[in-house]
Amino acid sequence: MRELSLHILDIVQNSITAGAETITVEISEDLSANELKITIADNGCGMDEETLARVNGSFASSRTTRKIGMGIALFRAAAELSDGYLTLTSKKGEGTTTTAVFRHDSIDRMPLGDISGTMMLLAAKAHNFDLIYRHIWCGSEFVFSTKDIKEILEGSPIDSPEVLQYIQDYIHENLNELFGGERDEIS
Amino acid sequence: MKSLEELRAIKEKMKASVNNRNENDDKVRIVVGMATCGIAAGARPVMTAFLDEIAKRGLENVAVTQTGCIGMCKLEPLVEVFLPGEEKVTYVKMTPEKAVRVVNDHVVNKNVVTEFTIGSAE
Numbered sequence: 001m002r003e004l005s006l007h008i009l010d011i012v013q014n015s016i017t018a019g020a021e022t023i024t025v026e027i028s029e030d031l032s033a034n035e036l037k038i039t040i041a042d043n044g045c046g047m048d049e050e051t052l053a054r055v056n057g058s059f060a061s062s063r064t065t066r067k068i069g070m071g072i073a074l075f076r077a078a079a080e081l082s083d084g085y086l087t088l089t090s091k092k093g094e095g096t097t098t099t100a101v102f103r104h105d106s107i108d109r110m111p112l113g114d115i116s117g118t119m120m121l122l123a124a125k126a127h128n129f130d131l132i133y134r135h136i137w138c139g140s141e142f143v144f145s146t147k148d149i150k151e152i153l154e155g156s157p158i159d160s161p162e163v164l165q166y167i168q169d170y171i172h173e174n175l176n177e178l179f180g181g182e183r184d185e186i187s
Numbered sequence: 188m189k190s191l192e193e194l195r196a197i198k199e200k201m202k203a204s205v206n207n208r209n210e211n212d213d214k215v216r217i218v219v220g221m222a223t224c225g226i227a228a229g230a231r232p233v234m235t236a237f238l239d240e241i242a243k244r245g246l247e248n249v250a251v252t253q254t255g256c257i258g259m260c261k262l263e264p265l266v267e268v269f270l271p272g273e274e275k276v277t278y279v280k281m282t283p284e285k286a287v288r289v290v291n292d293h294v295v296n297k298n299v300v301t302e303f304t305i306g307s308a309e
Contacts (some may be wrong), residue, residue, distance in 0.1 A: 001227050010226050013255070071223045117235050121221070125253060152194050156201050161242035161251070163201075166194055168235075173189040 003113025004038065004102075007075045011040050011098055012122055012131075014071060018044025018096065021129050025119075027112070028136040029104065036102040036109065043095040052090050075100055082106035111185035116171035119144060123167050124159040126150075133171070135178060142178045144171055204247060213271030214248050215294055221253040224260035229282070233264045236283035240290040249294060262308060268293055277305040 001007050008025055015023045020042035028037045047055065055072055075098070076086040083103040090096040102109045119133050126146040133144040149158060149167065157163070176182055219225070219234045237251045257265045262279035268289065269275050276299050278289060285303050292298045301307060 006226050006231065009221070009231060010223050013222065069223070074223070074227075114231065114235075117231060121231060121234055121253065124251075148191060149194065152191055153198050156198050159250070159252070160201060161238045161246075161249075162197050163194070164238055165242050166197055170189050170191070170194075177189075 001074055001078065002110060004036075004078070004110050005113040005115045005118040007071075007078060007100075007110075008038065008040065008115075009118045009121060010071045011075060015040065015042035015044055015096065016125060016129065018042060018046070020044035020095065022132065023122075023129055024132045024134070026134045026136070027115070029138070030136075031104060031138060034104045036104045038100045038102075039097065040099075041095065041097040046092045046094050046096055047090040048092045052088065056088055072098070078102075078110055082109035084109075111187075113185070114187050115175065116168045116186075119171050120164050120168040123149065124164055126158060135175060137178050140178055142174050144174075214250050215246075215271065216267075216269040217249065217251045217289075217294070218254050218267040218269070219251065220255070220257040220263060220265040222256035224256055225263045225265065228260075228263035228280075230264040232283045233266065233281045233286050236286040237266075237290065240287050241294075244290070244295070246290075246294065259305075262305065265305075270294075270297070278303045279305045279308045 001010070012023055012025065023040070023042045026039040028039070072086070072088065079086045079100040079102055083106055084101040086098065086100045088096070088098050119131070122131050123146050131146045135142045146158065149163075153163065175186060179186075217237055219230055219237070221230050221234065234251065234253065241249050241251065257267070259265065259279070264281040266278045266281050266286070266289070267275055268278065270293075276293065278285070278300070281303070285300075289300055289303065292300050
């Protein structure tokens with residue numbers, strides 16, 4: 001993976017597979033604390049302690065087609081490379097929260113990358129769940145929710161190319177406004 | 188701040204076109220593998236290229252969807268194209284540029300882009 005947003009795209013698939021109804025992605029950038037924190041929280045089926053320990057230990061997967069998974073392991077490696085860490089908390093029947101913390105100015109921290117493209121692709125799958133994306137930057141925030149989109153669409157498909165293109169532009173423009181201009185690391 | 192108002196206009200336009208369309212129209216399906224392997228190999232820009240090209244051409248009977256690991260991670264990004272009444276075509280090692288060609292040649296003009304298929308990769 002070359003961008004943090006690709007890790008987000010990957011990890012949220014786990015939440016979707018877990019049957020979550022609400023998935024919240026929060027990116028919090030605190031320059032004074034030199035920290036970038038990504039939290040992905042869902043109310044899906046969760047994991048028991050044994051499974052959680054297995055996932056924390058190595059390349060694990062709940063799939064039956066093969067025994068290993070790499071999503072969490074790669075995300076953890078990315079965090080640790082930039083003096084950060086990854087924590088995974090989960091409770092059977094309640095949901096799972098993945099938190100990855102990065103040193104903001106670390107030279108090894110990947111760029112955020114195409115966040116609006118990532119959120120657009122996740123929104124395209126949001127038939128049976130809602131996605132909430134919150135970006136906090138120096139005390140201000142931008143929130144995107146598929147709930148608002150669905151309310152306006154009144155049953156028209158959220159995954160039609162026109163709607164998705166609109167969602168991508170909408171997030172991109174609002175992020176630029178949040179950051180006070182274009183940022184190199186958000187393509 | 189960009190508001191969600193424009194979305195209402197898009198919805199109205201969509202509703203109008205849905206009413207004009209024959210509901211029995213067979214849909215073309217484009218499926219992009221979007222598991223860890225696909226994402227790491229570049230499936231996201233491929234998927235956005237498909238969506239862009241379809242929106243640009245105003246193709247209404249094409250659905251682009253995501254799936255998990257298709258099973259040949261070394262050939263990712265993998266894309267499957269289903270045309271109504273025809274056999275599935277699997278494209279391998281896709282790029283945004285190849286995606287544009289698949290839409291033009293295969294989806295619009297019904298000519299399979301043989302050199303991108305799994306058959307010519309192996």
